[in-house]
Amino acid sequence: METEEVPMPKVAVVVFVVKENSVLLGLRRSSIGHSTFALPGGHLEFGESFEGCAAREVMEETGLEIEKMTLLTVTNNVFKEAPKPSHYVTVFMRATLVDPNQSPRNMEPEKCDGWDWFDWRNLPTPLFWPLEKMVRSGFNPFSGDGDGEI
Ligand code: 8DG
Ligand code: MG
Numbered sequence: 001m002e003t004e005e006v007p008m009p010k011v012a013v014v015v016f017v018v019k020e021n022s023v024l025l026g027l028r029r030s031s032i033g034h035s036t037f038a039l040p041g042g043h044l045e046f047g048e049s050f051e052g053c054a055a056r057e058v059m060e061e062t063g064l065e066i067e068k069m070t071l072l073t074v075t076n077n078v079f080k081e082a083p084k085p086s087h088y089v090t091v092f093m094r095a096t097l098v099d100p101n102q103s104p105r106n107m108e109p110e111k112c113d114g115w116d117w118f119d120w121r122n123l124p125t126p127l128f129w130p131l132e133k134m135v136r137s138g139f140n141p142f143s144g145d146g147d148g149e150i
Contacts, residue, residue: 007087009088010087011044011089011090012088012090013044013053014057014092015054015069015094015095016039017039018094018141019097019100019117021121022118023117023120023123024039024115024116024118025037025039025118025124025127026106026114026115026116027112027113028112028113029113030111032086036126036127036129037118037123037125037128039128040057041054042061044091051093054066055095058095060107060108061107061111061112062104062105064102065098065099065102066098067097068094068096071091071092072093072141073134073139074089075133077130088130090130092141104116120140
């Protein structure tokens with residue numbers, strides 16, 4: 001079909017899973033952002049809520065069960081350098097663990113080298129550039145919800 005040839009923006013939902021002062025990041029193996037640290041997340045499915053997508057993607061990628069999902073912000077990201085140029089409207093959510101003692105598992109090793117907790121004040125490098133851009137702008141996923149900025 002002719003319309004399939006026209007590139008379209010897609011919607012992604014990604015999640016700051018927070019635990020104390022840390023967030024969960026994984027080293028990407030996908031072509032977009034290969035070898036950079038990124039949040040768990042993926043494509044919004046037809047008919048899905050942001051909260052539902054956040055819970056599903058975090059479970060699929062890390063095995064973690066999350067709760068208290070809230071919408072933080074949305075950014076517009078055009079990946080011109082990717083093998084196939086792509087454009088994502090990225091919805092950033094925040095969530096906490098149902099069981100704070102649960103450890104992440106690397107459920108999709110073809111997409112990620114592994115998950116770990118990183119202190120927000122001491123993030124690893126390089127960060128996936130949409131995340132890097134937010135950090136540089138002063139964005140803080142811990143602020144504005146009563147939990148206090150760190
Ligand atoms: P799916 O097919 O399982 O639904 O998707 P995925 O394979 O898990 O997709 P993804 O690449 O992890 O996420 C989709 C897009 O979201 C990604 O290509 C670009 C955008 N994106 C950002 N920032 C981040 C981020 O920090 N983490 C992730 N995972 N994706 C991000 O703009
Ligand atoms: Mg993903």
